[in-house]
Amino acid sequence: MSRTKHRPQVSIICGSGLGMLADSLECQDQFSYSDIPGFPQSTVQGHAGRLVFGELKGKSCVCMQGRFHMYEGHSLLKTTFPIRVFKLMGVQTLIVTNAAGSVADHLHPGDIMIIKDHINFPGLVGLNPLHGPNDERFGPRFPAMSGCYNRELRSLAHEISKQLDIAGLVQEGVYAMVGGPNFETIAEARMLHRMGVDAVGMSTVPEVVVASHCGLQVFGLSLITNKVVKSYDDSDCVNHDGVLEVGRLRSQTVQQLVTEVISRMEINNNIDRMSNAV
Numbered sequence: 001m002s003r004t005k006h007r008p009q010v011s012i013i014c015g016s017g018l019g020m021l022a023d024s025l026e027c028q029d030q031f032s033y034s035d036i037p038g039f040p041q042s043t044v045q046g047h048a049g050r051l052v053f054g055e056l057k058g059k060s061c062v063c064m065q066g067r068f069h070m071y072e073g074h075s076l077l078k079t080t081f082p083i084r085v086f087k088l089m090g091v092q093t094l095i096v097t098n099a100a101g102s103v104a105d106h107l108h109p110g111d112i113m114i115i116k117d118h119i120n121f122p123g124l125v126g127l128n129p130l131h132g133p134n135d136e137r138f139g140p141r142f143p144a145m146s147g148c149y150n151r152e153l154r155s156l157a158h159e160i161s162k163q164l165d166i167a168g169l170v171q172e173g174v175y176a177m178v179g180g181p182n183f184e185t186i187a188e189a190r191m192l193h194r195m196g197v198d199a200v201g202m203s204t205v206p207e208v209v210v211a212s213h214c215g216l217q218v219f220g221l222s223l224i225t226n227k228v229v230k231s232y233d234d235s236d237c238v239n240h241d242g243v244l245e246v247g248r249l250r251s252q253t254v255q256q257l258v259t260e261v262i263s264r265m266e267i268n269n270n271i272d273r274m275s276n277a278v
C-alpha cells in the first residue's frame with residue numbers, strides 16, 4: 001500500500017485475452033506479480049501478470065492483468081490470495097471476467113454472458129479455497145452462496161447494454177467451473193448441457209467464493225469465445241489461440257460495459273478497510 005497512492009474501491013480480474021480492461025485506468029501504478037510478496041506468477045498466454053492501480057470514471061480501481069488457475073499447479077488458496085489482499089485494502093466490489101465456452105445453444109462466440117450463478121465442480125468434490133481452518137476475520141465458517149452475484153449490478157449491466165446498443169449480445173446465465181486444462185470431451189459437454197450449464201470455463205468460481213465469503217459484492221461476465229462441441233458429427237475443435245482471438249475482437253465492447261458499470265455503481269464511502277494489516 002505504501003507504493004501507491006491509490007486506495008481501490010473496485011477490483012477487476014481480467015480473463016484470457018481481456019487484459020486490455022486495465023488500459024482505460026488513468027494515473028496508473030503498475031506492479032509485476034514477481035515484485036509482490038506472496039503473489040504466484042502467471043504462466044498462461046493472454047495473462048500478463050501485472051497488478052494495475054488507477055482511476056476509472058472517478059472510482060479508484062485495481063486490476064489483475066492475469067489471473068491464477070488451479071490447473072497451473074497453484075493451490076486454491078494461492079489462486080485466490082489476491083482477493084483477500086483486495087479486501088484488506090478496502091475494496092468493496094469484485095468484477096470478474098473470463099473467457100468461456102458456450103454450452104447453451106442460444107449463446108454464440110462473441111456473446112457476453114452476465115453470470116447469474118455458478119456450479120463449482122471442483123468445490124463439489126472437495127477442492128474449495130475455503131477448506132481448512134476458517135479465518136473468522138474474513139468471514140463465517142459456512143458462508144451462503146445463494147445470491148453471490150449481485151442482483152442490482154446485474155440489472156444495471158442489462159440497462160447499460162441497452163443504452164450502449166449491445167443488448168443483442170448480452171444474456172444472463174450459469175457458469176460452470178471445470179478443472180482444466182483440457183477442454184471438455186463431447187460426453188462431458190453433453191452432461192453439462194443436460195445439467196443446465198450455459199457456459200463453461202476453468203476459473204472465476206474460487207475467486208467468487210472467497211470474495212463472497214469476505215463480503216465483497218460480485219459482478220461477473222463471461223465472454224463466449226467458442227461453442228463446446230456436443231456432437232460426434234461436429235469437426236470443430238476449440239483451442240486457446242481461438243479463445244484469445246475472440247477476446248481481442250470483443251475487447252472494446254467488454255471494456256465499455258465494464259467501464260459503465262463501474263461508473264454507475266454505488267460506492268459506500270464508509271469502508272471497512274482492514275488496512276492496518278497491509
Ligand SMILES: O=P(O)(O)O[C@@H]1C[C@H](O)[C@@H](CO)O1
Binds near residue numbers: 015067069097099
Ligand atoms: O482465465 P480464463 O478463465 O478467462 O481463461 C480461460 C480458461 C483457460 O484458462 C483458457 C482456455 O483457453 O481460457
